[in-house]
Amino acid sequence: MPIRPLSLPRVIGHRGAAEAAPENTLASFREAKRQGAHWVEFDAKLSADNRAFLLHDDNLDRTSNTTGPARARLYDEIRGLDAGSWKNPAFAGEKMPLLAEALSLFAQEDLRFNLELKPCPGRARETAKIILDELAHLWPAARPKPLVSSFVLECLEIARDQAPELPRGLLLEDHPANWLDLAQNLKTDTVNIWDGAATPEWVAEIKAEGFGLLVYTVNDASRAKQLIDWGVDGVFTDAPARILAAVGQ
Ligand code: G3P
Ligand code: MG
Numbered sequence: 183m184p185i186r187p188l189s190l191p192r193v194i195g196h197r198g199a200a201e202a203a204p205e206n207t208l209a210s211f212r213e214a215k216r217q218g219a220h221w222v223e224f225d226a227k228l229s230a231d232n233r234a235f236l237l238h239d240d241n242l243d244r245t246s247n248t249t250g251p252a253r254a255r256l257y258d259e260i261r262g263l264d265a266g267s268w269k270n271p272a273f274a275g276e277k278m279p280l281l282a283e284a285l286s287l288f289a290q291e292d293l294r295f296n297l298e299l300k301p302c303p304g305r306a307r308e309t310a311k312i313i314l315d316e317l318a319h320l321w322p323a324a325r326p327k328p329l330v331s332s333f334v335l336e337c338l339e340i341a342r343d344q345a346p347e348l349p350r351g352l353l354l355e356d357h358p359a360n361w362l363d364l365a366q367n368l369k370t371d372t373v374n375i376w377d378g379a380a381t382p383e384w385v386a387e388i389k390a391e392g393f394g395l396l397v398y399t400v401n402d403a404s405r406a407k408q409l410i411d412w413g414v415d416g417v418f419t420d421a422p423a424r425i426l427a428a429v430g431q
Contacts, residue, residue: 183392184371188329188349190394190415192429193406193422194296195219197238201401201420204269205245206236207276208287215291217423220431221416222293223398225300226281226313233257234281234313240302244268246278253302281313285320296351296396296418299332299341310340318345331374338368351396357384362391372396372415377405385412403428 198210199217206224214222225238235257243249246263257280266276281297288295297317301309314330321328330341331351341350351372352365357379365373372394375384380397388395398418400406406417406425419425 184369184394186349186371188371188394190372190396191219191221191294192410192416192431193219193221193425194396194416194418195222195422196399196418196420197224198222199420199422204266204273204276205420206238206278207265207273208279208283209266209273209276211284211287211293212291214422215293217421218426218431219422220294221296222288223296223298223418224284225298226309227252227300227302228305228309228312229257229260230254231256232308232312234316235260235278236281236284237278238300251302253305281316282320285317289322289325294326294328296329296331298353299330299334299337301334301337306334306336307340310334310337311344314341314345314348317348329372331372335364335368338370342369351394353398354379361388365391365393374398374418377409377417380409380412380414382412385409385414389413400425 195214197205199213203210203213211222224236246265265278266273299310329349329351331353332338333353349371351374352370353374373388374396377397377400395414396416397414400417400419401421407428410429
């Protein structure tokens with residue numbers, strides 16, 4: 183049973199507002215706020231020179247104007263890429279922001295956030311250490327704490343040991359038989375599950391164990407309402423306005 187009472191929102195903007203804006207950019211977070219979201223989720227990793235920045239994939243191909251693995255690039259090179267045009271020419275020139283820039287925006291816009299540690303292959307340890315260190319230095323202690331999550335168990339172990347004061351979320355891709363052992367060993371506050379694996383029985387089980395429960399990625403309003411009716415605390419969505427209209431804050 184987790185010990186921290188967490189206040190969770192019903193709606194978290196996934197990678198910002200990824201349906202309308204290029205994911206994991208400052209424009210996407212501003213759009214999520216404009217659509218009424220109070221919380222956003224984003225993916226953070228390290229460049230070759232250990233700068234913490236925002237990107238979902240291991241490679242640059244899908245969300246920028248170049249190709250190849252992100253882990254091979256210096257941040258100055260990444261900074262020069264266009265992370266907006268792939269989505270819509272109106273977003274031409276949007277950058278993959280540094281974590282520090284995203285944190286400044288969240289403080290300025292009064293946005294709460296879920297930082298997903300999304301290391302490049304083979305870089306789990308330094309990704310968690312450096313990013314948690316940056317958070318400790320850059321995120322004002324007086325502001326509400328972020329939720330830190332990951333699919334990568336090593337990242338969550340480091341979070342548990344290095345930053346025990348930060349709420350943690352165990353991300354799961356499927357429905358592993360040992361989910362409760364994992365969450366208990368990692369002392370997580372929430373379990374964040376895939377929509378395709380969510381059933382009323384599992385939702386009830388997770389809630390009965392006392393965990394916060396978030397589901398990704400839910401873009402259909404009636405499905406979001408159903409999940410909330412089952413007892414899910416909140417959903418990650420690419421379309422915050424649509425889901426807020428269905429389930430409220
Ligand atoms: O944190 C929820 C969700 O973002 C996890 O999946 O692949 O979109 O990072 P993914
Ligand atoms: Mg994510």
